Amino acid sequence: MADPAPAPPWRTTDWLNTDAPLSLERLRGKVVMVHAFQMLCPGCVSRGLPQAARVAELFAGAPLVVVGLHTVFEHHDAMRLPSLRAFLHEYRVKFPIGVDAPGIDGDPIPQTMRAYAMQGTPTTVLIDAAGRRRRQVFGAHEDLVLGAELQTLLLEASLDAGVERAADDGARGCDDGGCAVEPRG
Amino acid sequence: MADPAPAPPWRTTDWLNTDAPLSLERLRGKVVMVHAFQMLCPGCVSRGLPQAARVAELFAGAPLVVVGLHTVFEHHDAMRLPSLRAFLHEYRVKFPIGVDAPGIDGDPIPQTMRAYAMQGTPTTVLIDAAGRRRRQVFGAHEDLVLGAELQTLLLEASLDAGVERAADDGARGCDDGGCAVEPRG
Amino acid sequence: MADPAPAPPWRTTDWLNTDAPLSLERLRGKVVMVHAFQMLCPGCVSRGLPQAARVAELFAGAPLVVVGLHTVFEHHDAMRLPSLRAFLHEYRVKFPIGVDAPGIDGDPIPQTMRAYAMQGTPTTVLIDAAGRRRRQVFGAHEDLVLGAELQTLLLEASLDAGVERAADDGARGCDDGGCAVEPRG
Amino acid sequence: MADPAPAPPWRTTDWLNTDAPLSLERLRGKVVMVHAFQMLCPGCVSRGLPQAARVAELFAGAPLVVVGLHTVFEHHDAMRLPSLRAFLHEYRVKFPIGVDAPGIDGDPIPQTMRAYAMQGTPTTVLIDAAGRRRRQVFGAHEDLVLGAELQTLLLEASLDAGVERAADDGARGCDDGGCAVEPRG
Numbered sequence: 198m199a200d201p202a203p204a205p206p207w208r209t210t211d212w213l214n215t216d217a218p219l220s221l222e223r224l225r226g227k228v229v230m231v232h233a234f235q236m237l238c239p240g241c242v243s244r245g246l247p248q249a250a251r252v253a254e255l256f257a258g259a260p261l262v263v264v265g266l267h268t269v270f271e272h273h274d275a276m277r278l279p280s281l282r283a284f285l286h287e288y289r290v291k292f293p294i295g296v297d298a299p300g301i302d303g304d305p306i307p308q309t310m311r312a313y314a315m316q317g318t319p320t321t322v323l324i325d326a327a328g329r330r331r332r333q334v335f336g337a338h339e340d341l342v343l344g345a346e347l348q349t350l351l352l353e354a355s356l357d358a359g360v361e362r363a364a365d366d367g368a369r370g371c372d373d374g375g376c377a378v379e380p381r382g
Numbered sequence: 383m384a385d386p387a388p389a390p391p392w393r394t395t396d397w398l399n400t401d402a403p404l405s406l407e408r409l410r411g412k413v414v415m416v417h418a419f420q421m422l423c424p425g426c427v428s429r430g431l432p433q434a435a436r437v438a439e440l441f442a443g444a445p446l447v448v449v450g451l452h453t454v455f456e457h458h459d460a461m462r463l464p465s466l467r468a469f470l471h472e473y474r475v476k477f478p479i480g481v482d483a484p485g486i487d488g489d490p491i492p493q494t495m496r497a498y499a500m501q502g503t504p505t506t507v508l509i510d511a512a513g514r515r516r517r518q519v520f521g522a523h524e525d526l527v528l529g530a531e532l533q534t535l536l537l538e539a540s541l542d543a544g545v546e547r548a549a550d551d552g553a554r555g556c557d558d559g560g561c562a563v564e565p566r567g
Numbered sequence: 568m569a570d571p572a573p574a575p576p577w578r579t580t581d582w583l584n585t586d587a588p589l590s591l592e593r594l595r596g597k598v599v600m601v602h603a604f605q606m607l608c609p610g611c612v613s614r615g616l617p618q619a620a621r622v623a624e625l626f627a628g629a630p631l632v633v634v635g636l637h638t639v640f641e642h643h644d645a646m647r648l649p650s651l652r653a654f655l656h657e658y659r660v661k662f663p664i665g666v667d668a669p670g671i672d673g674d675p676i677p678q679t680m681r682a683y684a685m686q687g688t689p690t691t692v693l694i695d696a697a698g699r700r701r702r703q704v705f706g707a708h709e710d711l712v713l714g715a716e717l718q719t720l721l722l723e724a725s726l727d728a729g730v731e732r733a734a735d736d737g738a739r740g741c742d743d744g745g746c747a748v749e750p751r752g
Numbered sequence: 753m754a755d756p757a758p759a760p761p762w763r764t765t766d767w768l769n770t771d772a773p774l775s776l777e778r779l780r781g782k783v784v785m786v787h788a789f790q791m792l793c794p795g796c797v798s799r800g801l802p803q804a805a806r807v808a809e810l811f812a813g814a815p816l817v818v819v820g821l822h823t824v825f826e827h828h829d830a831m832r833l834p835s836l837r838a839f840l841h842e843y844r845v846k847f848p849i850g851v852d853a854p855g856i857d858g859d860p861i862p863q864t865m866r867a868y869a870m871q872g873t874p875t876t877v878l879i880d881a882a883g884r885r886r887r888q889v890f891g892a893h894e895d896l897v898l899g900a901e902l903q904t905l906l907l908e909a910s911l912d913a914g915v916e917r918a919a920d921d922g923a924r925g926c927d928d929g930g931c932a933v934e935p936r937g
Contacts, residue, residue, distance in 0.1 A: 237835075237842045242797065255526050275838030280792075283830030287792045341440050344529025345536075352537055422650075422657045427612065460653030465607075468645030472607045625896050711810050714899025721900075722907055 204229075204322070204330040205312035207266065208298040211278060213285060215293035219264060221328050228261040228350040231322040233268045233297075233310065236276050236284040238318045244337050245319030246290060251340075252347070253292045259351050260326070265294035268310040268318060273299075323347065326354035389414075389507070389515040390497035392451065393483040396463060398470060400478035404449060406513050413446040413535040416507040418453045418482075418495065421461050421469040423503045429522050430504030431475060436525075437532065438477045444536050445511070450479040453495040453503060458484075508532065511539035574599075574692070574700040575682035577636065578668040581648060583655060585663035589634060591698050598631040598720040601692040603638045603667075603680060606646050606654040608688045614707050615689030616660060621710075622717070623662045629721050630696070635664035638680040638688060643669075693717065696724035759784075759877070759885040760867035762821065763853040766833060768840060770848035774819060776883050783816040783905040786877040788823045788852075788865060791831050791839040793873045799892050800874030801845060806895075807902070808847045814906050815881070820849035823865040823873060828854075878902065881909035 204221055212218045221229070232249040234241035246265070253263040269276045278296065285294060297307035304311065313322060316335040323332035323346055332346055389406055397403045406414070417434035419426035431450070438448040454461045463481065470479060482492035489496065498507060501520040508517035508531055517531055574591055582588045591599070602619035604611035616635070623633040639646045648666065655664060667677035674681065683692060686705040693702035693716055702716055759776055767773045776784070787804035789796035801820070808818040824831045833851065840849060852862035859866065868877060871890040878887035878901055887901055 237838050239843055251524075251526060255524060256530075272834075272838035272842070275835040279827075280830040280835050283792050283827035287827070288794055339436075339440060340525030341436060341529035341532075344526035345441075345533035347526075348530035348533040349537065351530075352534065422653050424658055457649075457653035457657070460650040464642075465645040465650050468607050468642035472642070473609055621894075621896060625894060626900075709806075709810060710895030711806055711899035711902075714896035715811075715903035715906075717896075718900035718903040719907065722904065 201325075201329040201331055203328050204324045205309070207295055208308040208312070209266075209295040210298050211296040213282065213294045213296075214265075214291060219262075219293055219295065221324065224262055224264075224324075225328050226260070226326050226354075228259070228326055228347065228354060229324040230261065230263050230347065231266055231320075231324065232263065233266045233313075233315055233318055233320040233322065235267065235269050235271070235318045236281055237272060240337065241319040242288070245321070246288065248338070248340065248343070249292065249321075250290065252343070256347065256351075260354060261347060261351060263292045265290065265292055266297055266309060267294060268297040268307050268315065268320075270300075270306045270310060270317075273305075323350060325350045326357065386510075386514040386516055388513050389509045390494070392480055393493040393497070394451075394480040395483050396481040398467065398479045398481075399450075399476060404447075404478055404480065406509065409447055409449075409509075410513055411445070411511050411539075413444070413511055413532065413539060414509040415446065415448050415532065416451055416505075416509065417448065418451045418498075418500055418503055418505040418507065420454055420456075420503045421452065421466055422457060425522065426504040427473070430506070431473065433523070433525065433528070434477065434506075435475065437528070441532065441536075445539060446532060446536060448477045450475065450477055451482055451494060452479060453482045453492050453500065453505075455485075455491045455495060455502075458490070508535060510535045511542065571695075571699040571701055573698050574694045575679070577665055578678040578682070579636075579665040580668050581666040583652065583664045583666075584635075584661060589632075589663055589665065591694065594632055594634075594694075595698055596630070596696050596724075598629070598696055598717060598724060599694040600631065600633050600717065601636055601690075601694065602633065603636045603683075603685055603688055603690040603692065605637065605639050605641075605688045606651055607642060610707065611689040612658070615691070616658065618708070618710065618713070619662065619691075620660065622713070626717065626721075630724060631717060631721060633662045635660065635662055636667055636679060637664060638667045638677050638685065638690075640670075640676045640680060640687075643675075693720060695720045696727065756880075756884040756886055758883050759879045760864070762850055763863040763867070764821075764850040765853050766851040768837065768849045768851075769820075769846060774817075774848055774850065776879065779817055779819075779879075780883050781815070781881050781909075783814070783881055783902065783909060784879040785816065785818050785902065786821055786875075786879065787818065788821045788868075788870055788873055788875040788877065790822065790824050790826075790873045791836055792827060795892065796874040797843070800876070801843065803893070803895065803898070804847065804876075805845065807898070811902065811906075815909060816902060816906060818847045820845065820847055821852055821864060822849060823852040823862050823870065823875075825855075825861045825865060825872075828860075878905060880905045881912065 206221060209218065230249070230252055232245055234245055249263050249265065267276070267281055281296065297309045300306045300308060300311060313333065315333070319336065321334045321338050321343070322330060325331050331350060391406060394403065415434070415437055417430055419430055434448050434450065452461070452466055466481065482494045485491050485493060485496060498518065500518070504521065506519045506523050506528070507515060510516050516535060576591060579588065600619070600622055602615055604615055619633050619635065637646070637651055651666065667679045670676045670678060670681060683703065685703070689706065691704045691708050691713070692700060695701050701720060761776060764773065785804070785807055787800055789800055804818050804820065822831070822836055836851065852864045855861050855863060855866060868888065870888070874891065876889045876893050876898070877885060880886050886905060
């Protein structure tokens with residue numbers, strides 16, 4: 198198939214839970230999972246954000262970064278920065294969150310959401326270590342499938358790094374002692 | 383590391399949900415997930431068996447087989463074949479189930495459970511396409527991690543088959559159109 | 568309306584979790600909640616029995632008795648006494664359980680289930696302190712509604728006991744300090 | 753015991769989901785359940801508000817009113833009226849919501865929350881048909897117990913109305929056909 202296209206750059210106005218703004222360039226070489234959400238989107242709060250937090254925790258040992266993207270496309274006055282800050286505090290969201298830049302010329306859809314042609318929130322985007330968009334899912338996403346998709350990109354990264362064959366990697370990654378992808382605690 | 387050891391053969395007295403008894407030899411070339419359970423084990427009923435059923439459904443397109451193993455080590459009179467048959471019917475368990483052979487010389491632990499040194503139920507065992515035991519988990523297992531572990535073994539299998547590089551496999555396996563590992567419906 | 572009819576007597580072959588067999592006569596003066604179930608009925612295991620256990624715990628201070636009734640109408644060989652005993656042990660069911668007497672003349676429906684004209688399992692039956700059947704629900708039953716129905720029968724019992732007006736009862740039963748119906752711990 | 757004290761009046765700045773502001777005087781004669789919450793309180797969103805919505809639906813046939821009270825005592829800038837409006841819209845909250853009046857002299861605790869000496873959110877307050885506070889619970893509250901407490905106050909109301917004995921009421925309220933307190937659909 199044709200090589201997947203590079204993931205569009207992120208256009209953001211603020212970053213929370215991180216010392217410095219993040220960018221795909223800065224994250225090149227790592228697998229990136231983007232969780233696009235709105236703080237007042239019930240499906241994001243009940244399922245999407247908890248899933249993203251579990252990924253961040255369970256894949257902590259892997260070259261993978263979970264990034265939240267606050268893509269507000271409705272009720273803009275209701276989800277300003279102070280509200281988002283309080284939300285992240287109350288819901289104990291610890292991973293980096295970028296605030297998507299407001300739409301241009303009165304477009305209600307923020308710029309990054311528009312560039313990725315997201316259908317709504319929550320949306321999960323998987324970006325490989327080469328910065329290519331490999332998967333985009335609107336709505337709830339199965340943990341089993343997400344885990345498999347993330348591992349595919351992680352093993353590719355190790356292959357492309359040419360360090361070793363994925364089989365060896367896998368062998369060391371998955372024996373009775375545990376897995377490269379290992380739950381913490 | 384040392385090559386993982388071959389998975390011990392299964393010693394069973396009956397098979398349900400399958401026309402012919404299964405064996406690791408017959409399944410060579412496929413990744414095998416064994417879910418060892420007891421029909422009266424609450425954790426197996428509430429979490430383990432539903433997880434195994436989701437794996438069987440979500441990985442239906444992959445060279446992976448989910449096998450249940452009824453490893454009764456307590457209340458033997460309570461979980462005879464007629465009870466198991468009714469249980470599988472009422473709980474809509476569709477994947478193949480082997481009945482572990484009774485322990486030898488009055489051992490309450492059935493033979494396969496003993497051979498695998500399982501600590502109890504539920505226990506999940508992952509066996510690679512070469513028939514080697516690669517992972518064994520006692521108790522609840524995280525969907526995200528299980529999905530990653532299964533994908534590791536599936537990608538290894540495709541590598542060892544020498545058909546293609548895992549990267550390409552992954553590339554084709556995970557684009558916007560979907561993934562090799564894809565939820566049905 | 569016409570007075571509700573007396574609840575049919577229970578016809579049982581065995582009792583578990585109790586020193587002596589129970590009967591509606593022995594329980595006269597108390598509100599009785601009957602939970603009719605089958606040990607291999609998924610809805611009973613996942614919702615009905617846990618609800619019955621919560622009622623037994625939360626209403627422990629009230630003149631109310633929770634009684635389980637094992638009404639097997641299918642897979643009879645799968646749910647004999649040894650299986651039921653193991654099931655109650657593994658699922659930590661502590662309240663008294665009566666085993667409904669087998670149907671007559673080859674009737675697959677056991678005698679008490681037939682006498683109550685139950686449609687299936689789980690079925691919840693509420694019997695007032697005078698031994699009258701006041702409510703029968705097939706399938707899942709809302710906690711909020713069940714709590715209200717039980718309290719109705721409990722307050723009636725205190726009224727009929729002529730001890731005091733329900734209002735006073737309620738007043739003492741429900742103040743800032745707590746309720747006559749009070750969660751333990 | 754001493755008669756329970758009258759419930760303190762509500763001091764609010766806005767009302768949503770209602771044509772006219774509500775007050776305890778206006779609701780005299782009905783049982784009132786107050787659910788005090790904050791829109792960014794996880795326990796309120798995941799458990800408290802859904803419980804209040806179930807009560808409003810399941811007791812729709814009874815002389816009972818469910819009232820939400822937005823008692824913001826932290827992150828005030830994050831939960832202004834536009835945010836609350838959007839929250840109620842997205843979470844499909846349909847019952848009347850009063851916005852508690854800001855604390856006096858810089859008190860972070862709003863006036864009604866202070867008057868009721870609430871310990872935090874969520875807090876459930878039950879007020880009888882005579883306007884007396886009968887129950888106040890901080891944190892999650894058991895459906896079974898809440899249902900019983902509400903029914904106690906509803907039966908008292910019918911007694912005080914002198915229309916009929918609670919027993920008859922109960923008899924008509926709870927027969928095989930159903931209950932005065934009946935789930936809709």
